[in-house]
Amino acid sequence: MNASPPEPTAVSPHDVRIFDTSLRDGEQSPGCSMTATQKLRFAHALAELGVDIVEAGFPASSSADMDATRAIARELRNTTVATLARCHAGDIEACAAALEQAQAPRIHVFVSTSPLHREHKLGLSREEVLERAVMGVQLARRHVDDVEFSAEDALRTERDFLAEVCAAAIAAGARTINIPDTVGYTTPGEIRELFEYLRANVRDAGRAVFSTHCHNDLGLAVANSLAAIEGGARQVECTINGIGERAGNCALEEVVMALNVRRAHFGVGTRIDTRRLVPTSRLLARITGMSVQRNKAIVGQNAFAHEAGIHQHGMLKHRGTYEIMRPEDVGWSRSQMVLGRHSGRAALQDRLAALGMAVDEAALNAVFARFKALAEKKREVFDADLEALVLGADANVARAYRLLRVQVGTGVGDGNLPTASVQLLDPDGTTLSEAAIGDGPVHALFEALGRATGIELQIDSYHVSSVTTGDDAQGQASLTARHDGVELTGSGTSTDILEASAHAWLDIANRLARTGHVRRPRQTASPTATAIA
Numbered sequence: 156m157n158a159s160p161p162e163p164t165a166v167s168p169h170d171v172r173i174f175d176t177s178l179r180d181g182e183q184s185p186g187c188s189m190t191a192t193q194k195l196r197f198a199h200a201l202a203e204l205g206v207d208i209v210e211a212g213f214p215a216s217s218s219a220d221m222d223a224t225r226a227i228a229r230e231l232r233n234t235t236v237a238t239l240a241r242c243h244a245g246d247i248e249a250c251a252a253a254l255e256q257a258q259a260p261r262i263h264v265f266v267s268t269s270p271l272h273r274e275h276k277l278g279l280s281r282e283e284v285l286e287r288a289v290m291g292v293q294l295a296r297r298h299v300d301d302v303e304f305s306a307e308d309a310l311r312t313e314r315d316f317l318a319e320v321c322a323a324a325i326a327a328g329a330r331t332i333n334i335p336d337t338v339g340y341t342t343p344g345e346i347r348e349l350f351e352y353l354r355a356n357v358r359d360a361g362r363a364v365f366s367t368h369c370h371n372d373l374g375l376a377v378a379n380s381l382a383a384i385e386g387g388a389r390q391v392e393c394t395i396n397g398i399g400e401r402a403g404n405c406a407l408e409e410v411v412m413a414l415n416v417r418r419a420h421f422g423v424g425t426r427i428d429t430r431r432l433v434p435t436s437r438l439l440a441r442i443t444g445m446s447v448q449r450n451k452a453i454v455g456q457n458a459f460a461h462e463a464g465i466h467q468h469g470m471l472k473h474r475g476t477y478e479i480m481r482p483e484d485v486g487w488s489r490s491q492m493v494l495g496r497h498s499g500r501a502a503l504q505d506r507l508a509a510l511g512m513a514v515d516e517a518a519l520n521a522v523f524a525r526f527k528a529l530a531e532k533k534r535e536v537f538d539a540d541l542e543a544l545v546l547g548a549d550a551n552v553a554r555a556y557r558l559l560r561v562q563v564g565t566g567v568g569d570g571n572l573p574t575a576s577v578q579l580l581d582p583d584g585t586t587l588s589e590a591a592i593g594d595g596p597v598h599a600l601f602e603a604l605g606r607a608t609g610i611e612l613q614i615d616s617y618h619v620s621s622v623t624t625g626d627d628a629q630g631q632a633s634l635t636a637r638h639d640g641v642e643l644t645g646s647g648t649s650t651d652i653l654e655a656s657a658h659a660w661l662d663i664a665n666r667l668a669r670t671g672h673v674r675r676p677r678q679t680a681s682p683t684a685t686a687i688a
Contacts (some may be wrong), residue, residue, distance in 0.1 A: 160162040171414065171423045172390040174366065174408065176210040177439065178227075179239055181394040187443040197442060200435050201234070201395075202607055205427045206407075208235040208261060215240065215249040228257035237261035237303065242291025251298035262298060263333075264291035265305035268312040268320055280457035281316055288320050289327045296328035303331035305368065310334070311343040314352060322358040331390060332363045336379060339372025339402065341498040343382035345630075350386025366390035369405045372395060376405040381413055384421060395439045396447055398453065408432045408485070416480050433457055433486025437616075458482075459490045463497045488635070488642060494541070496530040503541075512545050537646045537662065554597055555582045555665040556608060563596045563653050570673050575599035575659065577609050600653060610664050612636040612643075619652050632659040638667060 178194050178201075181187060189197065194212070201209050209231060212224040228236045236257045240246035242264050245354040254260035255526050266277075266288050273279055279287070288304065295302040304324035309317055312621040336346065346367070354360050367383035367390070380391050395519035397406030411427045418424055436454035440446055449457045459482040465530065467511050474490065482490050494506060500523050507514060507522070514522060525544045557580040566573035576590035577600070589607035593599030597617065605611055632655040634645045643666060647658025 169387070169423050170389065171384060171425050172207040172364065172366075172392050173205075173411065173427055174208040174210065174237070174392040175206040175394065175400060175407060175426050176368075176392055177201070177394040177407075178223075179210040179212050181398040182212075183400050184398045184403065184445075186445055189218060189442055191221075191226060193442045194223040195226045195230065197439060198231060199326075200431075200438050202231050203428070204431045204435050205425070206234060207426065208237050210237045210239060210392075210473045212253075213239045213246075215243075215246040221249065221253055224253040225256070228254050228260065228373070232258045235259040235261050235301065237263045239265070240291070240295070242266045242287045244294060246292050247291065247298070250295070254299065258298045259301070261301040261303060261331075262295040263303040263305065264288075264295050264308050265333075265335075266291065267307040268317060269308035270313070271311060272308045285323055289323050292324050292327035292329045293472065294418055300330075302327040302329050303333055303366070304672040305333035305409075306627045307335060307336055308337045310336045310346065310349070314349070318353060318356045320355060321360075321363075325357070325359050325363050330363055332357075332368050332596065333366040333368050333392065334383070334388075335368035335392075336370055337368075339370035339376060341369075341379055342375065343378050346379045347382040347386040350388050351382050354616060364389050366392060367405075370391035370399065371393075371404060372403040374402070374566065376403070377409045377413065377499060380405040380410050381421070384414070391421075396436055396445070396451070398439070398443070398445065406452070408436060412453050412480060412485065415484075429484050430486050436486075453485055459487055460493045461490065461502075465499070471519040486503050494526070494530070494536040495526070495533075498530070498536075507541060507545065512541070514545065518545075535646075555668040556580065556661050558654070558657050558661060559586070561600065561654055561657050563600055565596050573599045575603045576609055577603045579604075579661075581608075596653065597656055600657060604657060604660050605666070608664050608668075610638065610667055612638055612660070612663060615642070617656075619655070630655045634659045636663055638659075638663070643667075 160477065178198060182189055198209055198211060209227065211227040212220040213580050214221040214224050224238055235677055236254065236259065238250040238253050240250045240262060247262060247264065250262045254262070266284055267273060268284055273281070277284065291567065292302055292304050306312060306317055306320055316587050324332060334350065350365060354365060367380050367388040369379040376397070380393065384391065391405065391410055393405040393407040393410055394403070395407050397403040411425055411429065411432070411532050414421050414424055415429060433454050436447060447455055452458060459478065461477060466477045471567060478490065482488070494502060498520065503523055503526055504519055522544050526536060526541070529540060558577070559580060560578040562576045564574040572592045573594065573596045574592050575596065577588070579587045581587055587607040589603045591599050591602035591606055601612070601614065614634065614636050618633045620631055630650065630652040631646060631648045632652060636643055643663045645659045645662030647655040647662055649655040
């Protein structure tokens with residue numbers, strides 16, 4: 156048994172380790188459970204993001220969690236893989252088995268320390284909790300060198316006892332001491348002072364990295380984590396999109412960018428590749444089905460979107476007037492000037508110029524008046540609407556390509572493939588018909604549209620959302636695509652989301668058609684049969 160104190164852990168005072176627990180604490184959030192394959196895929200995404208420690212799971216909880224954790228430990232080579240265990244022999248042995256093939260294994264043991272938990276959850280005295288903590292750390296050290304100890308509900312634990320437990324865990328071999336705000340109860344001032352107290356009063360505190368793990372029950376998880384860093388914490392436990400029990404955990408993307416943008420204030424940084432924050436957030440949303448709210452910091456759809464005329468005018472003069480970071484630095488392609496009822500002339504003129512439709516002052520006045528009238532009826536005015544307004548046509552019907560009919564088959568059942576057939580009117584009024592198969596119904600639809608128009612689009616992102624409520628809700632499909640290296644966006648609306656998707660694709664195609672980027676497709680006598688064959 157190796158129970159001697161570990162050597163001081165090498166960590167720069169200017170670095171903060173990012174410990175991601177999306178796959179463990181985050182997955183415990185209702186509706187966020189993942190399959191073993193999904194967990195492995197997301198673990199690789201976290202490694203690519205630059206996370207220092209990935210908490211892969213709680214192996215003793217189920218055979219599925221054991222299998223997933225084993226796979227992650229086997230495949231992640233340049234990232235520490237941690238597993239969670241109560242200070243019980245069975246839990247710790249399960250962690251050791253799951254981590255057998257890990258390049259850099261960590262066992263994370265915990266026991267509750269607060270009076271409330273000791274009495275009502277564990278039924279243990281102070282002395283018994285202390286003994287259990289020491290036993291858990293010592294047993295874990297028999298299997299791995301890297302052991303983390305957590306005092307569950309630490310923020311509601313007596314300070315003297317918390318310091319005693321932390322010192323005992325360090326003496327038993329823990330290299331990381333985690334101080335969790337398990338129920339999201341504390342405030343920034345309290346947690347900063349607590350970390351300062353522990354680092355000053357825990358025996359051999361310099362032999363361990365102090366860590367913070369904050370929940371968001373009062374909406375303070377990120378603020379409390381940052382305050383803990385100011386108090387000396389050098390590991391932050393967090394999750395992508397802030398998922399987790401109840402109101403969630405500290406959001407990784409928010410705490411990382413706070414440290415990044417305010418580096419001069421905090422004096423510390425991370426090794427996170429911030430350009431991967433948005434792609435990682437989107438991947439998690441796709442895996443769990445839990446969408447990110449539009450106004451979510453950093454990764455929300457509105458995080459770099461501007462609609463108010465005053466803001467748009469300032470942005471057009473200098474982006475620093477209303478943005479404290481670059482959207483490209485977190486994974487967005489650019490800022491968005493959303494045109495709606497609050498937008499002004501400057502934003503309208505800028506968007507028209509970007510669309511190649513520069514107008515003189517008199518024409519701009521007329522277009523702006525029509526734009527304002529339309530904006531009162533729609534939540535957002537899209538590029539196709541603006542093109543129609545400049546042409547003086549009805550924004551709802553003016554299209555270069557017009558969709559006449561769409562039929563899509565999902566391919567459900569053995570041997571069936573997703574198929575789509577479309578019928579369009581081209582700019583000359585000629586009827587075009589095509590069909591295709593795809594990996595899914597939307598992919599098949601886009602393939603058929605590409606065959607019909609002769610336009611090849613590389614789809615970068617596709618999103619569907621509801622813009623109204625009720626059984627007859629309007630669905631809005633949004634696309635980002637590339638054509639000859641140029642990024643284009645399109646939107647479409649319909650009560651049928653597949654029709655909305657077709658309109659979004661054609662929104663981009665129409666812009667290309669007006670600029671001459673179209674080859675006339677070759678029609679066959681039986682286009683549907685030919686395409687599917």
